Amino acid sequence: MKDYKKYKFKFNPYLESLYQSDEPLIIYKVENGYNIYTHFSKKIILTNRNINKFFKSFNKKKYNKETDLMIGFFGYDLLCNLIGLKTVNQKKSNFYKGIFYKPETIIKIRDNIKIVSKLKHKKLKISFQKTQVSSPFKMNIKFPKYQKIFDYFSRKIRQGETYQIKICTKYRNKSKINPINFFWKLMKVNASPEAFMIRDKDYSIVSCSPETLINKKGSNIFTKPIAGTLKKNNGLDKKKALKFFKNNIKETKEHNMIVDMERSDLSKICKPGTVKIFKKKFVEEYKHLYHYVTLVKGQLINKIDLKDIIKSMMPGGSVIGCPKIRTLELLNNQENEDRNIYTGSFGFIKYNKDMRFNIIIRSILNYKNFSEISAASGVVLDSTAKKEFNENYIKAKSLLELYK
Amino acid sequence: MIYVIDHQDSFTWNVVHQFRKFDKVYCSNYFNVDYKILNSSETIVLSPGPGAPKDYPQTSKIYKNFKGKKKIIGICLGYQQILHNEKGKIIQQKNIYHGYQSKVKVTNKSKIFKKNKTFKVGRYHSLKLREPFNSNSLSITMRCSKTNIPMAIEDTKNKIYGFQFHPESFLTENGDFIIKKILSN
Numbered sequence: 001m002k003d004y005k006k007y008k009f010k011f012n013p014y015l016e017s018l019y020q021s022d023e024p025l026i027i028y029k030v031e032n033g034y035n036i037y038t039h040f041s042k043k044i045i046l047t048n049r050n051i052n053k054f055f056k057s058f059n060k061k062k063y064n065k066e067t068d069l070m071i072g073f074f075g076y077d078l079l080c081n082l083i084g085l086k087t088v089n090q091k092k093s094n095f096y097k098g099i100f101y102k103p104e105t106i107i108k109i110r111d112n113i114k115i116v117s118k119l120k121h122k123k124l125k126i127s128f129q130k131t132q133v134s135s136p137f138k139m140n141i142k143f144p145k146y147q148k149i150f151d152y153f154s155r156k157i158r159q160g161e162t163y164q165i166k167i168c169t170k171y172r173n174k175s176k177i178n179p180i181n182f183f184w185k186l187m188k189v190n191a192s193p194e195a196f197m198i199r200d201k202d203y204s205i206v207s208c209s210p211e212t213l214i215n216k217k218g219s220n221i222f223t224k225p226i227a228g229t230l231k232k233n234n235g236l237d238k239k240k241a242l243k244f245f246k247n248n249i250k251e252t253k254e255h256n257m258i259v260d261m262e263r264s265d266l267s268k269i270c271k272p273g274t275v276k277i278f279k280k281k282f283v284e285e286y287k288h289l290y291h292y293v294t295l296v297k298g299q300l301i302n303k304i305d306l307k308d309i310i311k312s313m314m315p316g317g318s319v320i321g322c323p324k325i326r327t328l329e330l331l332n333n334q335e336n337e338d339r340n341i342y343t344g345s346f347g348f349i350k351y352n353k354d355m356r357f358n359i360i361i362r363s364i365l366n367y368k369n370f371s372e373i374s375a376a377s378g379v380v381l382d383s384t385a386k387k388e389f390n391e392n393y394i395k396a397k398s399l400l401e402l403y404k
Numbered sequence: 405m406i407y408v409i410d411h412q413d414s415f416t417w418n419v420v421h422q423f424r425k426f427d428k429v430y431c432s433n434y435f436n437v438d439y440k441i442l443n444s445s446e447t448i449v450l451s452p453g454p455g456a457p458k459d460y461p462q463t464s465k466i467y468k469n470f471k472g473k474k475k476i477i478g479i480c481l482g483y484q485q486i487l488h489n490e491k492g493k494i495i496q497q498k499n500i501y502h503g504y505q506s507k508v509k510v511t512n513k514s515k516i517f518k519k520n521k522t523f524k525v526g527r528y529h530s531l532k533l534r535e536p537f538n539s540n541s542l543s544i545t546m547r548c549s550k551t552n553i554p555m556a557i558e559d560t561k562n563k564i565y566g567f568q569f570h571p572e573s574f575l576t577e578n579g580d581f582i583i584k585k586i587l588s589n
Contacts, residue, residue: 160481160530161454163502253503257528260415260503260573267417272424277574323414326454381500 012113019180021124022201026071026101027183028348029195033110037071037103039119046074046098048081054100055307063352066116071348072100073198073205073360076339079314080328082307087332095203095340095367100349131181133403135174137373140337141167143389149334150385157381162330164257165321166376168339169392171400175371179204182364182402189398190288194358196346205341207363208398210291213316213345214309214357219300221270221309222278225262225318227255228292241290242283250382251292255281259294261317261324268312270298306353316359319343319376341365342374364399373399407445409434409463411453411481415528418572419451419479425580426587434463442466447475447587450482452570456531457481457488464489475563477586480529483557483566490542493534497553501527505575506548508555513543515560516585522549523582526575529568560589 018025018038025038044054061068077087078097105117141149146169153165183197183206194209210229215222228251230241245251259277266275275298284291300309320343321327342365347357365372375395377388406423408431410416416431423429430441434453442448448470450463457464460481467489470476478486484494504527510517523546533554537544542564546556557566565586571579 157500157502158496158530160456160496163454163528163530256503256505256526256573256575260418260526260528260570260575263574264413264415264417267421272421275421280574317414323412323454325412325414 014115015107015109015113017124017126018107020126020128022127023124024101024198024200026103026199027197028071029187029191029193033108036107036109037101037105038107039104039117039122040101041104042102044070044072044100045096046078046100048078048097051078051082051098052307055305055310058306058349058351058353061351063350066106067103068351069348070100070102072098073341073344073346074098074310074314075341075344076315079310079344080332082311082314083325085325085328085332087338089333089336090338091336092338093340093367095338095365098344099200129176129178131175131177131403133173133175137171137173137400137403140170140172143386146389147385150379150388152334153330153379154381156330157379162327163322164254164378164380165327165330166319166378167331167388168335168342168374168376169389170337171373171375171396173371173403174369175366175403176369177204177206177364177366177371177403179206179366182206185402186398190286190362192286192362194346196358198346203365203367205346205363205365206399206402207346207360209346209358209361209363210286211316211318211359211361212356213359214313214347214355216300216309216353216355218354219302220297221266221300222295222297223262223266223313224293224295225258225316226291226293227251227258227318230290230292232288232290236290238283238285238290241285245281245283245292250380254378254380255292255294257322258318259296261322262296265312265317266296266298269300269304269309271301274299306349306355314345314357315343316345319359319361321378339374340372343376362395362399364402371403405430405441405445406447406449407431407442408449408451409437409466409482410451411455411460411463413451413453413481415570415572416451416453418570419449422572422579422583423449423587426584434460437462437466445474447477450476450478450485452480452482452528455481457485457494460485471564472562475587476565478566479572480568480570483568484531484533486557486564486566487533487537487542490539492537492539494531495534496530497532499551500530502530503528503575506550506569508546508569509549510546511544514545514556514558516558516589517545517582524575524577525555525569525571525579526573527569528573532568563589
């Protein structure tokens with residue numbers, strides 16, 4: 001609570017007028033505060049056709065100042081297409097496959113507020129968006145259908161076709177939202193390490209993503225898979241949380257699988273012998289929960305293409321299942337709706353090719369007056385369809401509550 | 405040179421990096437094999453992967469072609485592929501092992517590892533070899549110390565080796581030692 005107050009109520013007239021304007025902007029959680037990116041001088045809407053050009057464009061760029069970066073997201077569909085998989089059977093919502101922006105202003109919210117900008121004095125148009133909900137949330141997959149998919153995937157696990165697979169369900173309602181209010185409200189309950197918000201003219205995304213998929217600085221690359229989440233309660237401390245994870249067979253084996261998968265994804269793009277588990281199976285504490293994480297590190301092959309890094313690491317394994325290709329094929333045949341941003345990736349690429357990307361989960365996408373919230377949970381043989389179905393609701397709950 | 409045939413697994417590059425500690429490694433998809441490079445390799449590694457051996461007739465063909473001519477090492481699915489081509493039956497098991505660490509014990513049939521030596525290993529498999537399994541050339545050389553499920557095979561005459569577990573997994577202790585032994589044999 002104190003934390004949240006520190007950032008949100010740090011009153012700054014410039015920031016307030018920015019919030020109240022219709023200027024597109026992005027807020028991204030950083031280690032010791034938040035960065036706000038705005039005054040976009042370029043906006044690239046990604047398609048299968050221009051994505052190679054997008055990656056190549058960084059070869060010619062020079063990094064001089066902090067605003068020299070592209071920030072945005074890759075949708076799930078685009079990432080599947082990049083590794084040669086098609087999602088033909090799915091109903092499409094025609095939302096963008098990916099968008100990246102070039103900011104001219106960065107506002108850093110820390111203990112004080114620092115503005116890095118050429119365009120600070122650009123005139124802002126006031127336009128306040130009230131949240132309006134015009135229909136209740138509905139799920140795209142009802143329990144009987146979920147159970148059918150669950151049983152089908154369970155069979156596939158027995159047959160060795162997949163070792164682990166996640167089914168995505170969606171909640172949707174008709175609504176307009178004020179994403180800035182939603183975001184700060186969400187940060188009050190869950191200031192997750194990879195939280196972000198995008199507000200553009202025709203859509204917005206509000207997310208409390210927890211997982212860092214790529215953190216690249218120079219030739220060093222880190223990934224930090226999460227497998228295992230525990231809600232905080234009285235009497236539970238970090239030590240006890242670690243004990244819980246270590247003694248829980250289901251969490252442990254899921255975690256093991258993700259760690260080996262991420263090691264392999266990194267090995268594809270790193271120098272032999274450099275991929276190492278940097279910190280194994282530890283607990284990270286957040287305001288309302290504990291995460292069971294492992295930090296894996298590698299050193300990139302010289303002159304590797306950005307595209308190869310993205311292709312190897314995305315879509316992030318921990319939200320798909322394993323092995324990636326076969327599991328994605330199974331998923332794409334069973335899920336009848338486009339995942340849109342869900343299990344895509346948000347982050348930035350600096351002009352010096354350093355980058356940071358997350359896995360988009362626990363997110364609201366508001367587009368054309370509809371909000372959608374996706375959640376996924378894993379099919380594992382020692383679980384039940386009912387339990388995992390309810391798990392999806394628990395995961396979506398803090399986002400659904402924002403509409404109340 | 406070692407040729408790793410990838411069955412589109414998410415662990416294959418761990419295998420590649422492990423073998424790169426000992427030799428040059430080339431890796432390609434099972435449906436996209438470069439026969440020129442394959443012909444000039446001394447060792448073929450059949451990677452882990454989803455599904456069952458019968459789903460990969462291309463790999464079976466390569467196995468039959470090169471059996472006795474090159475060293476062949478199979479891991480998980482690759483191990484099952486070797487057995488499948490040696491008239492072994494690969495079946496579903498009751499308990500599924502994905503992401504487990506188990507102890508395996510060397511049987512008295514091994515010519516490479518010391519009898520009764522145990523290793524802690526990582527397992528990712530739904531299927532297993534049905535027993536009894538009889539073969540003139542292949543011997544079962546490691547077993548799970550708890551369930552007795554076959555975990556490794558050797559045919560030292562033809563230089564064919566297989567592991568049901570994953571020597572490349574971080575769950576396997578001494579994985580490099582196991583691979584080094586096989587490669588130097």
